[in-house]
Amino acid sequence: MMTRIKYRFLPFLLVIILFVSTLTAPVSYSVQEPIMPDSEEARKILEDSLSIVEIDHEIERITARQQELEVTQRQLRERITVLEERIDERRDRADAVLRAYYMGERDHLLVMLLSAQSLSGFFRILDFYDMIIQNDQQVLQSYNQQYRELQASRASAERNAAELAQVKDSLLQQRERVLALQQQVDGALNTSGNPEAMRALIHEFTLYWENVGLYEVKRHFQALASAMENLPGFIQGSKNILSTNGKVYTINIHEDDLNGFLRSEDKLFETFAFRFEDGKVIASGESGNLSLLIEGRYSVVDEPQNAIMFEVERLVFNRLELPDTTRRSLQDEFDMNFYPKQLISFLKATEVSSSDQRLIVRMELDL
Structure with missing residues (x-):
């Protein structure tokens, strides 16, 4: 019975042993390192070709960032449009409140309060007066909050637009760099003794860098x-x-x-x-x-x-x-x-x- 149990668990133990061995084993690479040429000219070609690969990756990162910024800019513009519509409504109401105070339209409430004929009448007028004042404050505070949000959104849009312009400029510069480097590499390959062998070496070094070097x-x-x-x-x-x-x-x-x-x-x-x-x-x-x-x-x-x-x-x-x-x-x-x-x-x-x-x-x- 014990022997049968031991054999039953043997496959499970072998899986555990294999799993642990993969964790403790040294890192190995499927891509072998190419042999570095002794020629300084060949080394320069490889260096330039590797730069092209890396700058291409930078272009990918910049492009992704540009797309993120464009989405953000579109969202900010939509938010600004909504806020502008809301603030127009708040502005009319805030103007009416301020005009009422400036023109003395609230003074008659104070006169009514002071001329109340009874204590109960006084408190009724006081409650009404307090309700109007609170409503006025809410209108003004709401307008002020909307205005601050609009200003903050406009400032964010300006910063985002500036960063987007920088990103686009950087993207253009990197593309020009890649084009110049590619022309330089192509020219060097055409004048080399064995262009095909050099192209194969560039390919091997690129694979080695992307799979091992980086x-x-x-x-x-x-x-x-x-x-x-x-x-x-x-x-x-x-x-x-x-x-x-x-x-x-x-x-x-x-x-x-x-x-x-x-x-x-x-x-x-x-x-x-x-x-x-x-x-x-x-x-x-x-x-x-x-x-x-x-x-x-x-x-x-x-x-x-x-x-x-x-x-x-x-x-x-x-x-x-x-x-x-x-x-x-x-x-x-x-x-x-x-x-x-x-x-x-x-x-x-x-x-x-x-x-x-x-x-x-x-x-x-x-x-």
Whole structure:
């Protein structure tokens, strides 16, 4: 009996084992990495072709944003039309109320109140007078509210129209960039020794980037963004990183300390390290056949909130530099900024610099 039960549950146990093994198995890719050509000319062609792919994606994002803005603009215009119709009605009633007060048409009610012959008559007139005054206030308040809503909707429509114009201009610029790059790539292919082989290589690199490269780049950015959330706790728990003279607080962190912290956060950073030099922040590493370099700088921003913002100035994957559209897209998707108020609530950053293997952030009281 026990043997029969064991065999009955054996298929179920095998499914569980297979499921767990898929979770713990290393990530594998169905697309193999193409061999990078040694020629600088070929590398430039591949870089331009990859830029075309990425800018095409940016065009798709801009187009989607344009469609969203156009829908919003249409909704705002419809709302403004409805509000204008309503406010015309409210304006006539509000004008009548104000005219009644200005022309003294409400004075006779006060005279009637004062000339009441009895106490009960006085209170009846008082109730009537109070009802008229409340109705007048409601008319004026309703008009004022409708007017504010109309003004707010018009302001929203203006902002939306301005953003829509910027988006359309950006879309035109990106399309011109793609056209210019495509002409440049086509010209280089026509003068190359083996155009067909080069086209095949471009196709292979495009597949590799879209199926492997972009995933790996995003994996590194996600790891950096997650680590930055825990950086304030690391600074507070470390000796000699945070100091103060009473008015100014200073974070002085060596690149070795930062890299040690990152490795404690994610094993991905065992092959990926930061360097601070000449005002720049450089993060680079290699894993197998994959290489990634992120170069940028920190700066202080106050909007929408005080922060040390990391701006990516160069992004290189497997020796191919990615376009600015990719850098901006990744910065928008992953927050790699440092927020002083997460460290101490009453501080704001005023200055940041990076040199001699150190990142230095100066902060002041924000009371």
